[in-house]
Each structure stands twice: as structure tokens, then as C-alpha cells.
Amino acid sequence: MKIYIPCDAAALAMGADTVARAMESQIKSLRIDAQIVRNGSRGLLWLEPLVEVETPEGRIAYGPVSAESVASLFDAGFTRGGAHPLRLGVTEEIPYLKKQERLTFARCGITDPLSLADYMAHDGYRGLEKALEMEPAAIVGEVLNSGLRGRGGAGFPTGVKWRTVLNTAADRKYIVCNADEGDSGTYADRMIMEGDPFVLIEGMTIAGIAVGATRGFIYIRSEYPHAFRTMQRALAIARSKGYLGPNIAGSGKAFDLEARLGAGAYICGEETSLLESLEGKRGQIRPKPPLPAMEGLFGKPTVVNNVISLATVPIILDKGAQFYRDFGMGRSRGTLTIQLAGNIKYGGLVEKAFGLTLREAIYEFGGGTATGRPLRAVQVGGPLGAYFPDSLLDTPLDYEAFAAKRGLVGHGGIVVFDDSVDMAKQARYAMEFCAIESCGKCTPCRIGSIRGVEVIDRIIANQERTQNLQVLDDLCEVLLDGSLCALGGLTPYPVLSAIQYFPEDFRKPAPPPQNGHASQEISKWR
Amino acid sequence: MSQVECFDADRALSRIRELKHLDGPLLPMLHALQDEFGYIDEAAVPLIADMLNISKAEVQGVISFYHDFRHQPPGRHVLRLCRAEACQSMGCGKTISHVEQRLGVKLGETTPDGTFTLRDVFCLGLCAHSPAAMLDGEPHGRVTPQVADALIDSARRRQ
Ligand SMILES: Cc1cc2nc3c(=O)[nH]c(=O)nc-3n(C[C@H](O)[C@H](O)[C@H](O)COP(=O)(O)O)c2cc1C
Ligand code: SF4
Numbered sequence: 001m002k003i004y005i006p007c008d009a010a011a012l013a014m015g016a017d018t019v020a021r022a023m024e025s026q027i028k029s030l031r032i033d034a035q036i037v038r039n040g041s042r043g044l045l046w047l048e049p050l051v052e053v054e055t056p057e058g059r060i061a062y063g064p065v066s067a068e069s070v071a072s073l074f075d076a077g078f079t080r081g082g083a084h085p086l087r088l089g090v091t092e093e094i095p096y097l098k099k100q101e102r103l104t105f106a107r108c109g110i111t112d113p114l115s116l117a118d119y120m121a122h123d124g125y126r127g128l129e130k131a132l133e134m135e136p137a138a139i140v141g142e143v144l145n146s147g148l149r150g151r152g153g154a155g156f157p158t159g160v161k162w163r164t165v166l167n168t169a170a171d172r173k174y175i176v177c178n179a180d181e182g183d184s185g186t187y188a189d190r191m192i193m194e195g196d197p198f199v200l201i202e203g204m205t206i207a208g209i210a211v212g213a214t215r216g217f218i219y220i221r222s223e224y225p226h227a228f229r230t231m232q233r234a235l236a237i238a239r240s241k242g243y244l245g246p247n248i249a250g251s252g253k254a255f256d257l258e259a260r261l262g263a264g265a266y267i268c269g270e271e272t273s274l275l276e277s278l279e280g281k282r283g284q285i286r287p288k289p290p291l292p293a294m295e296g297l298f299g300k301p302t303v304v305n306n307v308i309s310l311a312t313v314p315i316i317l318d319k320g321a322q323f324y325r326d327f328g329m330g331r332s333r334g335t336l337t338i339q340l341a342g343n344i345k346y347g348g349l350v351e352k353a354f355g356l357t358l359r360e361a362i363y364e365f366g367g368g369t370a371t372g373r374p375l376r377a378v379q380v381g382g383p384l385g386a387y388f389p390d391s392l393l394d395t396p397l398d399y400e401a402f403a404a405k406r407g408l409v410g411h412g413g414i415v416v417f418d419d420s421v422d423m424a425k426q427a428r429y430a431m432e433f434c435a436i437e438s439c440g441k442c443t444p445c446r447i448g449s450i451r452g453v454e455v456i457d458r459i460i461a462n463q464e465r466t467q468n469l470q471v472l473d474d475l476c477e478v479l480l481d482g483s484l485c486a487l488g489g490l491t492p493y494p495v496l497s498a499i500q501y502f503p504e505d506f507r508k509p510a511p512p513p514q515n516g517h518a519s520q521e522i523s524k525w526r
Numbered sequence: 527m528s529q530v531e532c533f534d535a536d537r538a539l540s541r542i543r544e545l546k547h548l549d550g551p552l553l554p555m556l557h558a559l560q561d562e563f564g565y566i567d568e569a570a571v572p573l574i575a576d577m578l579n580i581s582k583a584e585v586q587g588v589i590s591f592y593h594d595f596r597h598q599p600p601g602r603h604v605l606r607l608c609r610a611e612a613c614q615s616m617g618c619g620k621t622i623s624h625v626e627q628r629l630g631v632k633l634g635e636t637t638p639d640g641t642f643t644l645r646d647v648f649c650l651g652l653c654a655h656s657p658a659a660m661l662d663g664e665p666h667g668r669v670t671p672q673v674a675d676a677l678i679d680s681a682r683r684r685q
Contacts, residue, residue, distance in 0.1 A: 181651060187653055192603070222594050347653070
């Protein structure tokens, strides 16, 4: 009998290791014939640690389990699926999970992330098997026809990028996975790396074979030490079993991968900055052109793709382009891995075909705010995404529909705020974040963002509000027009949307002066 | 995790030599040194510059660009509190003020007794369990002021 206790960082953050130790000692003292498996997370994060037991009816879930509840679970015979207040029933039947369309996350939470046997038993490496029988151009064609667009933020068609790299002759090409996942409210990349790392390795291997690259890098942010360790172990396992190295799965084709750590710089999520960082330089943005697809890492043609983009490739090759493109709406094909975050009752990962509205995601899955207070604002797409008021919640999650509302689907993170939020402070934070994370290349971004913080401080302090709002507007204009990349170029969106939809927060009486709290200054000390 | 050790040039050299063969070895080298000593000693800069045949200024420039790298040894425990949007929506400001008061230092500072370094972080990917924190590399969710107190106490007990 198997007991599943997630090793995902979110489960660990809620005490999964303590639960595992308590279960271990109960198993020993009660002499139960049970094996603990540390799986990835199912993504029902408000239920973490979500413990499952294998029974003849299927896997039965209990959660959220604490170390204190472990003894009572054994008393209730939970190893046979016994009744207990924490019993949630058959995992697959939990509506939150049952209503999803899990394609990229098909295995996550089900398998032992580091068991290649588990991976194979759940359709692993079937995409690669197909790809190895195809011509490179046909693999690229399949990805193109699937309609897959980059999940890192920009939504650029993955197949088009791959075709450019395939058609650019070079002695060496690279596949680079962008695992910098810097947007607040996002954790899908982390969950895949911790919960199903082989799917990312398989996706990158297929990319390598498709475009003629023999080497790749996974650039993982340093804030994710668990994901980094899991990825490193998975790479070693794949290499030892012949799934990385000079002769992939006996095909005679070579491909190998290295995981690299970032060092705490949001800007290194931008692809050219990431390449600079991999080369061992300051993470400053490179002007485009040349595109990384033509002159990327060490000047060679390079595919740079997000974790989710690459982890979706295996199922596209396995089930076919048509299967994948049948999900979705308009020009947004396939599924979006929505991450419900912030002030939300049922936070977690929801993989659904594009087209679900923001309201459906937040209420039908998320259950509204965690505090139970009215929802006031929602930020989708990370720190550069606009703040939406309730009146925009019927916008479907679709790249074009969001763009039409000056919003950003981005990496699919949805951060919910209740009515205690002060939108002038959120606008100030957007400018502060830009100031802290600017790569320093463009003056509007480097200096303008600092001015932006000061101007918003004056607006909050009720000093010449009308004039300062005008100054802020002009400043946003300069950022929009005078920035080399989207950090400077999109920071105006959260700022302007806060002013547009929540003007009353910029008209409040000035607060009494605070005595030097850290958040009153721009933090230069990081 | 945040093991602070005296800088030792021989050990530093042997750590960076192991990584010389990599493509783009500078970041892995800086990480290795920080893992080994808890910080990057100024004396390591010329060692790296020599080995990679680049200028000291270039190495220094890279160190200063990234928020993670530090020239000062950290406290015995490093507590990082997230202050990005998802955590803001769940009141991370309260936790941060509370911890700053309790430890008597601000984000970015180390307590005078060298026990804690307090740092902020922009997202730990634990955004369904905000406010989030990381103590000596281990993740923690729903870090209210009370939970933060318990974390600080447990770290103190471990010393
Ligand atoms: C400031 C900034 C930060 C970014 N951060 C990330 C990130 O953390 N992860 C990511 O995949 N893409 C990020 N991107 C987008 C990348 O530049 C790039 O578009 C992406 O890696 C391409 O992969 P995709 O086509 O699979 O999305 C960022 C872009 C900007 C401008
Ligand atoms: S907009 Fe900002 S982050 Fe982007 S290139 Fe310019 S200075 Fe660098």
C-alpha cells in the first residue's frame, strides 16, 4: 500500500515534511505494510499537505493534513480509505480537479517525480519516440500546427521560433529553458520542475532534435532551490538511463542539458538578459535584432522557451497537433495553466482551455477572496499586468481579449485583492519594483521609475495632486515610448490602470506622516 | 545553509577551478563561493579574474548586478520575507513590520549579535499560501506575525 505525501515546495511550506516524519513513525510503531511516496503536487494548494492513499476504489485524498492529525488518521484507518473529517474522497473526483483539462500537468501530483519508471508508465517519452521517427521539419510543423504560443508572457508562436532556428545554419545551436518565473502569483514552472521534471527534459530533447541543437540549459531562479535540486537529480537520472547524452534512446542523436541558477534578478527572465546571464555577464538587455533565434547564446542560434511551453511539447507530439489545437478559443489554442494566488480562498493550479473568464476562474474555482471581504482588484500577468476592477472580470482568458482591455495574460498568474487594498500604494509599488529591477540601460526606466515613486508619494501626501497626476501621466508616456524592453515599457500599465479604475484612491486625505518605515524608501539595499 | 566560514584562498581556488571547464562559468563560480563561505570575499575577485582572464572590474560588475551576491558575511540564519503583490494582498506588510520590530533591524540588515539577516524577496512561488517566507532555504506559508515569531524562536533554539 502506498501513501503519497507531496514534496512540492508549497506542500513543504505547509508542513509536508513534518507530516511525512509523523506518518513514518506511525507506520513503524503500528507495523503497517505501507510505503511513503513523495509525489508532486496536484495543485489543490489550499488543501496542502494533501495526503493520498492507494485503495481499490482509487486514490483517496485527505487534507490539509497536519502532523497533529496524523495519529487520528491512523486511528480512523485512513490507510484503507477510512472515514475522517479530513477525508476528501477519490482525488480525481474532487470537482476542482475534475473540471480541469490537464494536458501539460497530466502527470503532476500522480507520479514520483524522480521515478523514470513511473514517468514511462504514465505515457512518458511517447512524444520523443514519435519525434525520433520524424524529419526535423515535420516536428517543427507539428508544433506550429498545434497553435502553441509561448507561455512565458509574450505569446509568440513556438513553432515559428523553432522554424527560424532550424533554418539558420550554424555549427552549434542551443535550447534554453526560461525557468526564471519572476512574476508574483505564478508557480506553474516551479510545480512542473518539482513534480514532473522529466516532461521538461523530454520537451527540450524534442526541441533539440527538431532544430538541430545538441546542448541546452535550464536557467532556474535562485528563489527555487527545491526545483533546482529536483531538476539536477532528474538530469542525472535521465543521463544514466540514456535519455540524455551522445545517443538519445538509442537513436544515435545527441542531446545534453545543464541546470543553472540565477542570482535574484527579475530582469533575467527577459530572454536576452537571461542569455547574458548564462554567459556570465551582467543581465543587461540586448537590443533586438538580432533575434536570439539567429544569434543567441554565445552568438549561436538559440531557442528560448518558457518551462510550460517546452513541457507541453511532449503531449503535442504524442497526441498530435490537432488534438492540442482543439482546445482553446480564437488564436489562443490549447490550455492555459492558470495560477490562482493572493487573497483567494481556493488557491491553486487550474489547467483549462483558453476562454474561461476571469470571473469563472476566481469564483467557480477560487471561491472568491480568502478573507471573505468583497473583491476589489485583480492583477493578471505579473507585476507588469494591469489591475482590473470587477467590471472587467468577464474578460475571457485569451491573449487577444486581454490585450484589447490593455491587460496581459502573461504567464497566467491571477492575484486577487480584497477591498482593503490601497491602489495608490499598488501604483507606487509598480514604480518601485521597476526601479529596483531595472537593468539600467534606458534612462526612462532607470531614473523615470524613481521619479515615479516620488511623484506618487506626493500624490498620496496630497501635494499639488492635479499637477502631479499630470506629471505621472507624462512619465508613463516616456516609459511606454522610451524603453528597450517590457520592464520599462509595461510598468505604466499597472500604474495607469490603478488611476483609471480606482481614481478615488488617489484622492484620499493625506495619511499622517509615518516614521521611517522601510517601505517609504526605495530599497537600494537589496 | 547560511554557514559562515572564514575565507580561505586555497579553498576558494579549488572551488572555482572545478568549474572552469563550464561554458559561462562566472555565475556558477560566484554561487560556489557564496555556498562555501556564505559571502564572496573581496579577495576572491582577483582569483576569478585571473582564472577567467577578465578584468577585476568585470567580475565586480557582475557581483554588484545581482541581488543575491554579497560581500559581507550574513547572520547565522537568513530570513527572507516576500513582499511581492500576492503577499501584499494577504498583508505581508504587517508581518514585515512585526519582524523588523522584533529583531530591531530593517530588511537588508543583520542583527548586531549576528543571529539573523533579514532580507526581502520578490516571490517565492508560494503565492497560494501568502504571506510567504524562506528561513535558511526552507519555505514557509501563511506567515502571519505569530508564525514569524515561531520561526524566529525555532531558529534561535537551533542556534
Ligand atoms: C521583464 C521581463 C521578464 C520576463 N520574465 C520571464 C520569466 O520569468 N519567464 C519566462 O518564461 N519569460 C519571461 N519573459 C519573457 C521572455 O523574454 C521570453 O519572451 C520568453 O522566455 C520566451 O519563451 P516563450 O515563447 O516560451 O514564452 C520576461 C520578459 C520580460 C520583458
Ligand atoms: S526598459 Fe529597463 S530593464 Fe528594459 S532594457 Fe531598458 S533599462 Fe533595461
